[in-house]
Structures are given as C-alpha cells and as structure tokens.
Amino acid sequence: MSDEMDMEEGGVVKQFMFVNRKAPYGTIYALEGLEVVLISAAFEQDVSMAFIDDGVYELKKGQDTKELGQKNFSPTYRALEGYDIEKLYVERESMEARGLTEDDLLVDVVVMDRAELAAKMAEQDVLISF
Amino acid sequence: MPMVEVAGKEFEVDEEGYLVNLADWDENIAGYLAQEEKVEMTENHWEVVNFLREYYSEYQIAPAIRVLTKAIAKKLGPDKGNNKYLYELFPYGPAKQACKIAGLPKPTGCI
Numbered sequence: 001m002s003d004e005m006d007m008e009e010g011g012v013v014k015q016f017m018f019v020n021r022k023a024p025y026g027t028i029y030a031l032e033g034l035e036v037v038l039i040s041a042a043f044e045q046d047v048s049m050a051f052i053d054d055g056v057y058e059l060k061k062g063q064d065t066k067e068l069g070q071k072n073f074s075p076t077y078r079a080l081e082g083y084d085i086e087k088l089y090v091e092r093e094s095m096e097a098r099g100l101t102e103d104d105l106l107v108d109v110v111v112m113d114r115a116e117l118a119a120k121m122a123e124q125d126v127l128i129s130f
Numbered sequence: 131m132p133m134v135e136v137a138g139k140e141f142e143v144d145e146e147g148y149l150v151n152l153a154d155w156d157e158n159i160a161g162y163l164a165q166e167e168k169v170e171m172t173e174n175h176w177e178v179v180n181f182l183r184e185y186y187s188e189y190q191i192a193p194a195i196r197v198l199t200k201a202i203a204k205k206l207g208p209d210k211g212n213n214k215y216l217y218e219l220f221p222y223g224p225a226k227q228a229c230k231i232a233g234l235p236k237p238t239g240c241i
Contacts, residue, residue, distance in 0.1 A: 005171060038194070041194070041197075042194060042196070059162050068219070071190065072190070073190055073191075075188060075189050075193050076189050077191045078188075078189060079188075079189035079193070079197075082189075082193070082200065082201060083194070083197055084195045
C-alpha cells in the first residue's frame, strides 16, 4: 500500500494547492482531482484546495446524480477532514456569480476574494489545476 | 469479469477478487471473501468490517489505512484504533483485506 511507505525523517514539506475549476459531472476532472488530493494526503505535505469558476459546484449540497447514472461522490469532500486536508478555499466572485452562499456548501470553507486567493496561490510551491 | 456462486446467489468480482456491486454484499459473501483472504472471522473482524461499511456509506470511499486507524480510535477507542491490533486481525493489510471482505472497492491510493 502506498500509504504504508515510510517517509524519510525531516523530509521537505511543500505547499501544494489543487485548483478545481470544473463542474462535478460531465468531465472526469473533479473526481480525478479529488482522488489525487486523497492520495497526496499520504505524503504528509501541506495540501490545500481552491474552488473557482464552476468548481464551486463540486461542493454544493444536495447533489443528485440518479438521472446521470453516475456515482454521487460529493459526500467524499466531507471525508477530507479525516485526511487532515482542512484548507479549502472558495473564490467569492465565483460563488456569488452562481447565486451560492457558504450555507449551500457541504463542508466548511474559507471564502476569499479573487485578489486574496491569487496571493495565496503565489505562496504555493506547487499548483495543480483540474 | 469472473462470477462466483455463494449460497445459491451469483455475484461478480473483479480480477483482484473485489466485489463489483456493493449492493450484492451480504454476510455469506463476506464469509466467502474472508475465506479467499484466509481470514477467520471473529466478532472483532466483523466490527472492523461493519465499521468500514458505515464509513463507505457516509463518505463513498474506502479510507486509507491511516484514516481508518484514526476513525476507529475515535469510535472504538485507542485499544482498537492502532496498527498492531488491525494488522493482527488482517495481516495482509487491514485496509486492503477488510475492505475486500466488506465488499468495498480497493482503497484509493492503495497499490
């Protein structure tokens, strides 16, 4: 199992931000992005996730995929806390443009203005976009 | 994919022996999967298997071992939420073996 690998003592911890820009269904990006984040948790890095554009919809409560014939994977975002991934940033402009508020989201997030989020991105060692 | 018959019911497993349809799962099938893994099921084994099924129904994923250990410690106490206890029950990897017996997919990130 990859999560059984011994990490070198005192290994370098980098800041990784996974940027989610796509709606949850219709493409594989959202689900694949989430899986990569869960796997990355095993490597004990400083991981955060940002939700921008239609990526905000990934966190929307009450997703129902019956008609799509796809698995509703949105409950998995609530498992992130157990993986010690607690830094979830949502861009305010994207959220508001879609008529959403924090109350519409499945998990606790930090809402940031575009400029604040850009500054956060600039601090990262690695940015991976889905 | 291969079909297996247990107690008069047919079900599908993948090439690694994981149950394909979560909804097919019952205790007979768990018994069969345990036998395939050479695990003799006791009350303590069932406790972990049932815990995993609850975890899956809540979060729709099979947890990584580290996450499983922590979640079990929280619910059943530190005597059970540790690697030693879980590896004694499932020597070839608690996440892998217990997930298989619970009818769940292979844990994400588990190779």
